Amino acid sequence: MAQEAHLENAGISVEEVDSLAASAHAGQFDKIGVPYIERVRAVAAGLVPFGDELVMAGLLHDVLEDTEVSADDLLQRGVPARVVEIVKAVTNQAGMAYEEKVRRITADPQATLLKIADNAHNSHPDRAAQLPAQKRERLAAKYRTARIELWPAAGQADIETVVSIVNPSLLAELGQR
Numbered sequence: 001m002a003q004e005a006h007l008e009n010a011g012i013s014v015e016e017v018d019s020l021a022a023s024a025h026a027g028q029f030d031k032i033g034v035p036y037i038e039r040v041r042a043v044a045a046g047l048v049p050f051g052d053e054l055v056m057a058g059l060l061h062d063v064l065e066d067t068e069v070s071a072d073d074l075l076q077r078g079v080p081a082r083v084v085e086i087v088k089a090v091t092n093q094a095g096m097a098y099e100e101k102v103r104r105i106t107a108d109p110q111a112t113l114l115k116i117a118d119n120a121h122n123s124h125p126d127r128a129a130q131l132p133a134q135k136r137e138r139l140a141a142k143y144r145t146a147r148i149e150l151w152p153a154a155g156q157a158d159i160e161t162v163v164s165i166v167n168p169s170l171l172a173e174l175g176q177r
Contacts, residue, residue: 012078014052014059018044020077021059024067032130036066039121046117046166050110050158057086057114064091086111090118102146106153116150116159119143120167147173 021040028036044058056079063069064087074084089111092101105111121127123143128136151159151174163170 012056012080014055017056017059017079017083020069020074020079021063024063024069028066031135032127036062042166043114043117043121046120046162047113048165049161050113053080053083054086054110054113056080056083057090057110058117060087061090061114061118064088082110086114090115098142099145099149102149106149109154112150112153113158113162115146116154117162117166119146119150120163120170123170124167125169 018041022037025036025040030036030039040059040062043061044055047054047058060074060079060083063074064071071084071088074087075081086108089105089108096104102115105115122139128140131139147170156174159174160171163174
């Protein structure tokens with residue numbers, strides 16, 4: 001209830017954030033040639049059970065690093081400050097190794113769930129199958145290594161919730177943990 005009131009006061013809805021993300025990513029395509037907005041929507045879908053702030057962060061999670069939109073732009077458009085914080089937490093920083101970025105993300109529980117959803121989507125077998133073998137193997141190893149850091153930083157039930165929506169094929173790996 002308090003979260004809903006906070007978002008009402010923020011002046012922007014999930015639908016408006018989706019529109020903002022669609023506009024920011026217009027003309028962009030992901031690694032397999034799918035319009036980029038579909039990728040961020042898939043990540044956001046895995047976060048629906050956790051509330052609007054995380055859905056908004058999922059929709060915007062690549063905006064700062066892949067578009068001309070800045071954190072200040074998001075704030076000026078009415079995106080809640082906490083959403084912008086989560087997006088900044090998962091945004092690549094120049095000179096920071098991916099492994100260090102993942103460890104930094106785990107300091108924020110909501111950013112961790114967002115990165116778990118992103119990792120699950122990136123690891124989806126249907127997506128991986130469309131990549132050249134060498135790239136597929138390199139990325140699979142990268143995403144597996146990230147899960148070694150990410151999963152212990154989140155609750156089992158929360159991981160299961162995200163993974164069951166975004167990439168159910170990871171449930172077997174989760175069960176072995």
